Amino acid sequence: MAGVTKFAAGVLVLASCGCWAAPRPQAQVTQTQVDSWLRLWQGRLALDEWQIEAHIVRQSDLNADTLGNLKWNARSHTAAIKVLDPRDYDMPAAQIPADIERTVVHELIHLELSVLPRNGSKRVEEQVVNRMTEALLGLDRGDNYAARVAAGPVQPKIKPVMIANDTAARSK
Numbered sequence: 001m002a003g004v005t006k007f008a009a010g011v012l013v014l015a016s017c018g019c020w021a022a023p024r025p026q027a028q029v030t031q032t033q034v035d036s037w038l039r040l041w042q043g044r045l046a047l048d049e050w051q052i053e054a055h056i057v058r059q060s061d062l063n064a065d066t067l068g069n070l071k072w073n074a075r076s077h078t079a080a081i082k083v084l085d086p087r088d089y090d091m092p093a094a095q096i097p098a099d100i101e102r103t104v105v106h107e108l109i110h111l112e113l114s115v116l117p118r119n120g121s122k123r124v125e126e127q128v129v130n131r132m133t134e135a136l137l138g139l140d141r142g143d144n145y146a147a148r149v150a151a152g153p154v155q156p157k158i159k160p161v162m163i164a165n166d167t168a169a170r171s172k
Helices: 031-044 093-113 122-141
Strands: 005-008 011-016 019-021 051-057 066-073 078-084 167-171
Touching: 031 051, 031 093, 051 093, 066 093, 078 093, 093 122
Parallel strands: 051 078
Antiparallel strands: 005 011, 011 019, 066 078, 066 167
16 A cells, blocks of 8 residues: 555554554644743743743754744843744654743743843853753752753853853753
């Protein structure tokens, strides 16, 4: 029955040589869910004075090796978060919704830290933001939460450099 196609329960299944090949399960994360996570964590982080939007975007709309990014305008208190579309993830479908929420929290922490002077070390900021993200999600989820990032020491660079760029990104 090579080339036979069936459409069952909204899933396209192709048969080849009499064997049915099931497609990889796809995580379903809606814009409504992302907006819900945004509002929840925006409130928890006391960022209510900010007008923040979140968008699910394809990998081509993000920098390489990132899961999301943040752009903000400190004068107008506006910000936009981009999170990676579930179709572009390379992890089990069941883990993707929690990772997208993690990205939202991560980017909001960058926004929280945006009021601090920049010393030019994006690496140190990423370390701090990752640790804070895991701490907050751990508090939210309880003792059984498995952090994704090890809580090692933050290693600042000695030479400070000023950066005036209002963007941040969550790396894979």
